[in-house]
Amino acid sequence: EAQVTQNPRYLITVTGKKLTVTCSQNMNHEYMSWYRQDPGLGLRQIYYSMNVEVTDKGDVPEGYKVSRKEKRNFPLILESPSPNQTSLYFCASSARDGVNTDTQYFGPGTRLTVL
Amino acid sequence: GQQLNQSPQSMFIQEGEDVSMNCTSSSIFNTWLWYKQEPGEGPVLLIALYKAGELTSNGRLTAQFGITRKDSFLNISASIPSDVGIYFCAGQLVTGTASKLTFGTGTRLQVTL
Numbered sequence: 001e002a003q004v005t006q007n008p009r010y011l012i013t014v015t016g017k018k019l020t021v022t023c024s025q026n027m028n029h030e031y032m033s034w035y036r037q038d039p040g041l042g043l044r045q046i047y048y049s050m051n052v053e054v055t056d057k058g059d060v061p062e063g064y065k066v067s068r069k070e071k072r073n074f075p076l077i078l079e080s081p082s083p084n085q086t087s088l089y090f091c092a093s094s095a096r097d098g099v100n101t102d103t104q105y106f107g108p109g110t111r112l113t114v115l
Numbered sequence: 116g117q118q119l120n121q122s123p124q125s126m127f128i129q130e131g132e133d134v135s136m137n138c139t140s141s142s143i144f145n146t147w148l149w150y151k152q153e154p155g156e157g158p159v160l161l162i163a164l165y166k167a168g169e170l171t172s173n174g175r176l177t178a179q180f181g182i183t184r185k186d187s188f189l190n191i192s193a194s195i196p197s198d199v200g201i202y203f204c205a206g207q208l209v210t211g212t213a214s215k216l217t218f219g220t221g222t223r224l225q226v227t228l
Contacts, residue, residue: 045217092157108156109157
C-alpha cells in the first residue's frame with residue numbers, strides 16, 4: 001500500500017530538548033516536504049526536498065533542519081524546540097514529471113507540544 | 116511568502132445545497148490544487164488545475180483555474196454529510212529546480228441534514 005508514515009504521531013516535550021520527527025515514503029517519490037498547520041493559518045511549508053541531498057527552505061524554516069540522505073526518508077529536526085513550535089506537522093511526498101506535479105500524498109500528522 | 120486569501124472561512128449548509136468557495140492570490144501560480152482534510156488526517160488531493168482557464172470536474176466537484184492565474188474556485192453540488200471537512204486551496208509555483216506550495220487558510224464546511 002502506497003503511504004507516507006510519520007513518527008511519532010504525538011509528542012510532548014520541553015523547551016530546548018532536541019527532537020526528530022521521522023518521515024518515510026514507500027513510493028520512490030523524488031519530492032518530499034514538511035508543513036506545519038496552525039489554526040487560522042492553514043498549512044505552511046517548512047522545508048522541501050527535490051531529491052536526495054537536495055533541500056531548500058519553504059516559507060517558515062526558522063528553528064528547523066532537515067536532511068535527505070536517502071530517497072525514502074526526510075526527517076525534521078528541531079535542535080532547540082520552543083513553545084511557538086507547538087503545532088501539527090505534516091510530511092508529504094510526490095513524484096514530479098518536470099512539468100506537472102503528481103498527487104502529493106500526506107502523512108497522518110504529528111501533533112507536537114513544546115512546554 | 117506568498118499569501119492566499121480563501122473564503123469563506125466557514126460554511127453551514129443543508130444537505131442537497133450547492134457550495135462555492137474561492138481563493139485569490141497577490142501573485143501567479145503554475146498550478147492550483149484543492150484539498151480536503153478530515154479530522155485526524157492529512158489533506159487529500161481533490162482536483163489539480165494546470166492551465167489558466169481550465170475547468171475540471173471530479174464527480175460533484177468542479178474547480179476552475181482563473182484566467183489571470185491568481186485565483187481559483189471550487190464548487191460542490193448537491194452536498195452530502197460526508198462532504199464535511201476543511202477544504203484548502205493551494206497554489207504551486209515551479210521555477211527551475213524549485214517547487215513551492217502555498218496553502219490557503221481553509222474553508223470549514225458543515226452539512227446538516
